[in-house]
Amino acid sequence: MALRLAARLVLAALNRAEVRRYADAPPPAVSAIMDGETYRRSVAYTLAKSRFGMGVEIFDTAVLALALFSGVLPALFELVLAWGSAGATWTRALFILLAGVLLSLPSLPVEWWEQFRLEEKFGFNKSTLKLWITDQIKGLLLTFAIGLPLLWVLLSLVKWTGGTWWLWGFALVFTFQIVMLVLYPRLIVPLFNTLTPLPEGELRNRLLSLADRTGFRASTIEVIDGSKRSGHSNAYFTGFGRFRRIVLFDTLVAQLTPEELEAVLAHEIGHYRCGHVPRMIALSAGMLLGLFAAVAWLARSPWFNGAFGFPPGELAPSFLLVGLLGGLVTFWFSPILNALSRRYEYQADAFARKAM
Ligand SMILES: [Zn+2]
Structure with missing residues (x-):
């Protein structure tokens, strides 16, 4: 238990050191697609998340030890x-x-x-x-x-x-x-959550044509109201065979252009096709x-x-x-x-x- 905790804490600290190394100057691949302010905020968020996660790790290990040996x-x-x-x-x-x-x-x-x-x-x-x-x-x-x-x-x-x-x-x-x-x-x-079918329009046509092109038979594309709980975004597909469905977070639909969304979905279809x-x-x-x-x-x-x-x-x-x-x-x-x-x-x- 102590060994795993130590390993996790060291890994998290290494991760933070790596993030801090690039904190002032974003790597070239990132600066091409992200402005300086967004990058600084993402570094601060990553560091805060990691520090919090370390506290949680220690706390959880203590609770487990107490539960097992008390x-x-x-x-x-x-x-x-x-x-x-x-x-x-x-x-x-x-x-x-x-x-x-x-x-x-x-x-x-x-x-x-x-x-x-x-x-x-x-x-x-x-x-x-x-x-x-x-x-x-x-x-x-x-x-x-x-x-x-x-x-x-x-x-x-x-x-x-x-x-x-x-x-x-x-x-x-x-x-x-x-x-x-x-x-x-x-x-x-x-x-x-509430799931609603993606409304007719450019985005829907684009995504269905992508699904067709890549041999991914999808009956519906649905939008889930993830914005109810969090600003984070995601996309996934669930089920298999004729039960397959594509689900997009409404936050993702709001944040990305149709072309960017197509790229996200193409990645998800890639998991399936590979x-x-x-x-x-x-x-x-x-x-x-x-x-x-x-x-x-x-x-x-x-x-x-x-x-x-x-x-x-x-x-x-x-x-x-x-x-x-x-x-x-x-x-x-x-x-x-x-x-x-x-x-x-x-x-x-x-x-x-x-x-x-
Ligand atoms: Zn993936």
Whole structure:
């Protein structure tokens, strides 16, 4: 834990040093497209974000350490288990969710500060306190509505399928993820945002002609009201096959010329046409399988639960612990993932250049 924290702090400090090196004179590639004032503000924002992120990193590590070694989680486990019969699965599923909620509580003021102080200072915050609180409550309700049944089935798999439960668990969660790729933009996104079709006109014609030219069959282009919460902008496509849809942030539509927007979309289509989507899905499936194998192995090892004060042979705490500690292991693989992501971004850029 300390090692990962140290590595992250050093990396963030190196990053800031690099930003400061160019703080007075922008690199030539940047000065061609950005005026001096905008550049100075972007440097100040990057530095402020990084310093804030460092504080968050230290805070989160302290909260995780406290949660793991104070005995509060085993106490919660005992408490929640007493609400049902001795072997009940639903109390165990509920424990995982409640532990997750409990651990996210200390971050709430931090997130508030980031949105209403840091982002506000640089003019990016467009959210209100009321909207922010509503978002938190909706998110919490969704977590329970989706998480409780899913965890209940996962924890029941041991009873239903025996020693191979983790293979079934992997198949279940993987299927769930694929279904969510289609359902998420239809059922979840509308709970938080409004999507409207891009109106007829030059922009729409341009983008549809690009989609045609590049063999990206898109039925609709939609605009999402991202400006409700933030001045930041984005564009993405979701789903696959005939469920595919292109989504543009209204902030992006407001900030860019039609030609610039076409370039952004060409980059996104590049990800699709270069086959990045199935490869990323395959990669995340591999990692998910590894995760389930780890939970199955650790749940069978009495020392693992015991080390954190939980009774041996209980699957739910093993799940929670792997969830909390998994990032400590996967962090060291992030150079490989980042290198891959960098390569994909370059490929998508090259595709966009050819398509324009
Ligand atoms: Zn990209």
